[in-house]
Amino acid sequence: MIRNFSEFLGNSENIKFLIDKIITKTIPNAFLFYGPEGIGKRNLSFVIAASLNCLNRSKDSAEPCGECVNCKRIFNNSFPDVTFITRDEDRTTISIEQVRNLKKEAYRTLYEGLYKIFIIDDTKELKDSANALLKLIEEPPDNTLFILLTSNLMKQLPTILSRCQVLKFQKLSRTEIESFLKTTDPKLLEDERIINFLAGGSPGEIIKLSSSYIKLIEESVINSIGYVRENSYYQILKETNKITSPTPKKLPFLREDKIEDDNIKENKATIKNSREFLLNWFLIMQMLLRDLVFFMKKYPDNLMFFKHLNNNEMDKLIKGTDLDKLLQLILKIEEFRSAVEKNANRELIFLNFVIEMKSIFT
Ligand SMILES: [Zn+2]
Structure with missing residues (x-):
């Protein structure tokens, strides 16, 4: 604060x-x-x-x-x-x-x-x-x-x-983001996408989703970092299958016993196919990375989607990471998302993403 x-x-x-x-x-x-x-x-x-x-x-x-x-x-x-x-x-x-x-x-x-x-x-x-x-x-x-x-x-x-x-009050302006990047990672100043993202991401796309659906994806995204850190490759492969099956019956990285059954059922009905699910999953992962960047640079007020996490939880997530790599991953996800949109092999995309994560969350 x-x-x-x-x-x-x-x-x-x-x-x-x-x-x-x-x-x-x-x-x-x-x-x-x-x-x-x-x-x-x-x-x-x-x-x-x-x-x-x-x-x-x-x-x-x-x-x-x-x-x-x-x-x-x-x-x-x-x-x-x-x-x-x-x-x-x-x-x-x-x-x-x-x-x-x-x-x-x-x-x-x-x-x-x-x-x-x-x-x-x-x-x-x-x-x-x-x-x-x-x-x-x-x-x-x-x-x-x-x-x-x-x-x-x-x-x-x-x-x-x-x-x-x-x-x-307005979201951060372009100039404000630029001066923020000057002190953090000047070489990204040229990148239009990162500026847009730091300025507030694409909340419009997220607002369309129901809040309990967002909550499930948020939890899944956070858990995925834990799995990657623990090197649970078997677990990750199992989770990848969930993400890439035509209609995910189980949601990846979620301890379903922790969530009320109704919630799961309701959200399974919302998930029409795994393509759409993976797109949303990546989007929310980008939001998490964005918030981690601001948290790392001690601007906790600019957190947007993960401000409900306390300092300890955020500290745990950023442990051992590096600002430059977090920003780079935000951009890489953009590429993964567009590959998903073009119907590329989702399993491959997701595994590639896990490899990228592995180099950041050690
Ligand atoms: Zn005083």
Whole structure:
């Protein structure tokens, strides 16, 4: 997790704007940050909260120290004056009860902090909770800041929008990716495909898939690295058969006992043929490699698809790998994918891929 403004990659205009608001003490009642998932809106909210509550911050800087008791507790999400609210899993938005509780919290005096912050995550469709929230944002108690996070601005009521300072966050721009590559692997600067990939891959293609299907492939992709590392060639051959049979009956690299049966059944029905499956498998493998690159370079906020993995899990995956090789493999998969599209022998393609993996994941 990034703990100060200067470490953020991308969206530099917004970062500058926020720093200025903090230094000049012109913080509005509410911010609404919108933009795609996985670009650090949530993390940034915690940096703002730390900045406004830091005990060591100098007047001419917005950077929280990261060391004082307030900073530490805020970054652990255990500070009583900074509240993070997200919708319950079975709901599409935060509930009216959550807003009512929030109201109670907002009107009590500060516990230990200097500024009360409410970070409201994933406010896609506020519906009935919108009015309650609106009143609160209109007449907030002193030293209170609401930060609403959303990936979809269209669904926000105009009345909410008009009362928030709205900041749009974007995926990394081309220039940002280029300056990232300059510090990592300048020879890839010429490669259009790698730039596109690092900028966000092809989420469009992935969004079309169901989330439980993606979850299965994700798990399979992660497990495959373990198999390659363990040199379980017999296992890999067995798994290759699964991938290349006309309609995969079993999914490769998955411990099926770990996944609920319904899930497997439902997804087997989704997999029409192994060609399509392998294409998706490669795509998600590319996403994993992409995220590993950013994790390795200490930009955890730019993780897109594997941000649910914790640091230990990510460390395990990158152990012994090398940045250059990871980037090269992303490109090679592109070639493998186009070979699959052209109906080349899938078994051969997959075995070739395993050999490539073997040279990276040792
Ligand atoms: Zn501090």
